[in-house]
Amino acid sequence: MTSTGQDQRIVALLDFIDQHPTRPIDRQSASWVVDQIGLSQGNLVDLTDCGQRFMVAVLFESMDNPAGAAELFVLGYRPSLGTPEQLAEAVAWAETKATRSSARCLEVSIPPVLMPLEPVLRTQGYQLMYRLLTMHLGHVAPPNDLAVELPSDLGWANLSEDNVRSAHDCYRRAFAGTSGTQVPDLELFRSTILKAEQTPRVLLSGDRVVAFSRVAWHDEQAGRGEIRAVARDPDFDRARLGQAALLEGLRTLEQLGATSACLEVASDNEPAVGLYEKFGFQTQEVAEVFRRTL
Numbered sequence: 267m268t269s270t271g272q273d274q275r276i277v278a279l280l281d282f283i284d285q286h287p288t289r290p291i292d293r294q295s296a297s298w299v300v301d302q303i304g305l306s307q308g309n310l311v312d313l314t315d316c317g318q319r320f321m322v323a324v325l326f327e328s329m330d331n332p333a334g335a336a337e338l339f340v341l342g343y344r345p346s347l348g349t350p351e352q353l354a355e356a357v358a359w360a361e362t363k364a365t366r367s368s369a370r371c372l373e374v375s376i377p378p379v380l381m382p383l384e385p386v387l388r389t390q391g392y393q394l395m396y397r398l399l400t401m402h403l404g405h406v407a408p409p410n411d412l413a414v415e416l417p418s419d420l421g422w423a424n425l426s427e428d429n430v431r432s433a434h435d436c437y438r439r440a441f442a443g444t445s446g447t448q449v450p451d452l453e454l455f456r457s458t459i460l461k462a463e464q465t466p467r468v469l470l471s472g473d474r475v476v477a478f479s480r481v482a483w484h485d486e487q488a489g490r491g492e493i494r495a496v497a498r499d500p501d502f503d504r505a506r507l508g509q510a511a512l513l514e515g516l517r518t519l520e521q522l523g524a525t526s527a528c529l530e531v532a533s534d535n536e537p538a539v540g541l542y543e544k545f546g547f548q549t550q551e552v553a554e555v556f557r558r559t560l
């Protein structure tokens with residue numbers, strides 16, 4: 267395929283995801299996932315029924331997560347089309363591919379719009395493991411009593427080539443053992459994060475990144491920003507760095523002009539859910555995450 271043909275296909279896939287989204291994802295991230303992981307690595311599921319597209323999904327097969335899980339990540343889905351047999355075929359394809367990688371199991375998350383997939387998964391022996399919460403906050407200016415006074419040797423900076431390795435280390439160590447997170451290797455992390463439209467912020471202690479904050483637009487027209495990730499190095503557990511990272515994220519969103527915020531978090535990630543609830547985030551939607559051992 268020519269690069270122009272490829273571009274047109276990506277645009278068509280992204281337009282479909284925009285029109286039939288299954289979860290909060292900004293177009294830039296969707297573009298990166300579809301292009302870099304889906305198309306370039308041959309991990310794209312692009313399903314049509316009588317010429318009409320009804321599902322776009324990407325298989326993440328070699329990420330670092332506690333369950334050794336590959337994830338079938340459905341980005342766009344039009345519920346009125348597609349038969350259970352077609353969905354079952356897509357899952358079977360993902361299983362076959364994941365089996366060839368080092369994955370020990372396959373995870374599929376089902377937001378409400380993807381409910382037709384649930385009986386298909388249950389029939390194939392998938393079990394509900396945890397829930398993925400979409401949480402919202404109706405403002406981005408936190409009350410003063412949540413302000414954090416940082417030690418004088420710590421300071422926020424933009425993520426850059428100079429600190430990306432340490433940022434990856436902080437991110438990887440923070441998210442180890444956390445449900446619902448796929449930690450990319452350094453190369454993948456670097457190529458995504460350095461190109462992010464909103465530059466992530468890192469909290470530095472000298473050269474060492476000790477906390478991380480990343481935001482993006484979720485829906486710019488509606489003024490809704492998204493907290494994509496907050497994390498602190500586990501050496502600094504409960505030292506208010508997570509709270510400082512969330513404050514930094516909200517501050518960045520406020521500077522962008524956002525008036526509300528949303529995020530996704532696994533229901534069993536008690537520290538993060540506790541942090542978000544402390545700031546007033548409320549659950550608006552629940553997706554169920556199913557898993558099957560391969």
Ligand SMILES: CC(C)(COP(=O)(O)OP(=O)(O)OC[C@H]1O[C@@H](n2cnc3c(N)ncnc32)[C@H](O)[C@@H]1OP(=O)(O)O)[C@@H](O)C(=O)NCCC(=O)NCCS
Nearest residue numbers: 440495496497498503504505506507508509537538540541
């Ligand atoms: C979530 C996370 C950022 C919290 O960071 P932290 O620096 O350890 O926590 P803080 O000291 O800032 O705590 C702030 C609030 O978070 C909540 N919290 C933090 N740890 C908690 C825990 N173990 N259990 C329940 N609530 C917790 C509390 O509400 C706490 O306020 P309090 O101390 O007044 O009760 C941290 O656990 C982390 O990096 N986890 C891995 C990455 C992750 O899951 N990120 C969120 C998803 S994007």
